[in-house]
Amino acid sequence: MRAPTLLFVLLFAAAPAVAQKSPDSPVQAGITLLDTWIQTQMEFGGLPGLVIGIVHDQEPVWVKAYGHASLDPPVPMSEDSIFRIASHSKLFTAISVMRARDAGKLRLDDPVTEYLPWFDIRNRHPEARPVTVRHLLTHTAGLPRESIHPAWTDFEFPEAETLRDTVSDQETTYATETKWKYSNLGFTLAGLVADGILKPLGMDSTSVGPVPADQRGRLTTGYGRRMPDGSRETFPFVDARSFDPATGLSSTVPDMLRFLSWQMRVRDRRSEEVLASNTLLEMQRVHWLQSSWDSGWGLGFSVRHTEDRDLIGHGGGYPGYRTQTQLSPEEKIGVVVFTNSGDGNPGRYLNKAFEWVAPALAAARAEKAKPVIWSPDWDIYLGTYRRRNGETAVLRQENDLVILSPLSEDPNGSKGVLKATDTPHVFRLESDGFGAHGELVRFEVSDAGEVTRIFVGVNYSRRVR
Numbered sequence: 001m002r003a004p005t006l007l008f009v010l011l012f013a014a015a016p017a018v019a020q021k022s023p024d025s026p027v028q029a030g031i032t033l034l035d036t037w038i039q040t041q042m043e044f045g046g047l048p049g050l051v052i053g054i055v056h057d058q059e060p061v062w063v064k065a066y067g068h069a070s071l072d073p074p075v076p077m078s079e080d081s082i083f084r085i086a087s088h089s090k091l092f093t094a095i096s097v098m099r100a101r102d103a104g105k106l107r108l109d110d111p112v113t114e115y116l117p118w119f120d121i122r123n124r125h126p127e128a129r130p131v132t133v134r135h136l137l138t139h140t141a142g143l144p145r146e147s148i149h150p151a152w153t154d155f156e157f158p159e160a161e162t163l164r165d166t167v168s169d170q171e172t173t174y175a176t177e178t179k180w181k182y183s184n185l186g187f188t189l190a191g192l193v194a195d196g197i198l199k200p201l202g203m204d205s206t207s208v209g210p211v212p213a214d215q216r217g218r219l220t221t222g223y224g225r226r227m228p229d230g231s232r233e234t235f236p237f238v239d240a241r242s243f244d245p246a247t248g249l250s251s252t253v254p255d256m257l258r259f260l261s262w263q264m265r266v267r268d269r270r271s272e273e274v275l276a277s278n279t280l281l282e283m284q285r286v287h288w289l290q291s292s293w294d295s296g297w298g299l300g301f302s303v304r305h306t307e308d309r310d311l312i313g314h315g316g317g318y319p320g321y322r323t324q325t326q327l328s329p330e331e332k333i334g335v336v337v338f339t340n341s342g343d344g345n346p347g348r349y350l351n352k353a354f355e356w357v358a359p360a361l362a363a364a365r366a367e368k369a370k371p372v373i374w375s376p377d378w379d380i381y382l383g384t385y386r387r388r389n390g391e392t393a394v395l396r397q398e399n400d401l402v403i404l405s406p407l408s409e410d411p412n413g414s415k416g417v418l419k420a421t422d423t424p425h426v427f428r429l430e431s432d433g434f435g436a437h438g439e440l441v442r443f444e445v446s447d448a449g450e451v452t453r454i455f456v457g458v459n460y461s462r463r464v465r
Helices: 026-045 089-102 133-138 160-169 184-194 213-218 241-247 253-267 277-283 346-356 358-369 376-381
Strands: 049-056 059-071 074-076 083-086 249-251 295-297 302-305 310-318 321-328 333-339 383-387 390-397 400-404 416-420 426-430 440-445 451-456 459-463
Touching: 026 049, 026 059, 026 346, 026 358, 049 253, 049 346, 049 358, 059 253, 083 321, 083 333, 089 133, 089 184, 089 241, 089 277, 089 310, 133 184, 160 241, 184 241, 253 277, 253 321, 253 333, 310 346, 321 346, 333 346, 333 358, 346 358, 376 440, 376 451, 383 451, 390 451, 390 459
Parallel strands: 083 310
Antiparallel strands: 049 059, 049 333, 059 074, 083 249, 295 302, 302 310, 310 321, 321 333, 383 390, 383 459, 390 400, 400 416, 416 426, 426 440, 440 451, 451 459
């Protein structure tokens, strides 16, 4: 018996149209630099092939294929070439589980044995909480990385019955919730928990298990790392079988750009296709923080913090393939890099895309959103307001009406922007740092037209100057 097949819903059938950029634009300059750099790296590194794609909100910005989908016989890489995307599969399995949760068919804090009674792994820490569905999605179950089978060595993944029959031969490595430990076995179990309950999000060139016959011609050949004599091992197609939920998907860069666009729409509450907005946001929050404080894990999604941006996504490594997909939510920019070699190192190319192209895209978006016109009617609000435990200043910064704490060592750290509403003298506070962000701010105006108090939420300060 084969592992449960994850069925896919065709949501984005149309191929993404890549936006044309002006040759002299900062965005195009970044793309040109990245393109030149990738070509050089590919040539001197002797890499077989690579496809990269960048999406800005709903707009695919750039997709390009390099090298070969096959070296012998030589077949040029194409933008819609299909790759084994390995652990990207965990994202779709996690979405599948969360849809089941939202439908009331399972609970994240239920023990796994409630859904898989045969799960009888030897527990080295009986004093700890039982392994739950949430533990599987966050890699905090303390399970071994793999099943008892050397699948990554001999390329023979177990069938579902074999997996069930051999779980009792393994033991936990840590107590639950004590250490983060990546586990393909854990996500395989998560996929079994969700089996038969729902259909996760999918795309038209994305499949689980063996690639469909009508798409097999687009499947790239996977190659091993480059050996000292310049040779590379050619890998066969490796069927993940029962491990499909952890590592069995195949996809294309354009499909994953659609997946990124879907995330942006749902995060911005412009859509509730497949998942509720709150559910996706829940999945992409940190549920386990690494001791370095620069990375963590959501429900299926990895979360990484850098000085320049936060990145949400996943990578994948499979015999002959290395892949990476990351989203910068604040910038609304996503990058996908697929390679068909064991030393493809897609993170190098992804990081350069964020370094060289993302800032220009973000700046262009900010420029486009800039035409906020200062209203002379707002001049009456400018000033300082005092309450018993603090000071509030209302200032003009460029065309924004802002509110901040002038007593703070870094006033800009407490800054919020006041957005006009349809009600006179009432604004909505937008801020990351000001405590009442999202709430209404109301200016009290006397009959003489003078502002006397400012209400932030339900509390107020009196104007002093």
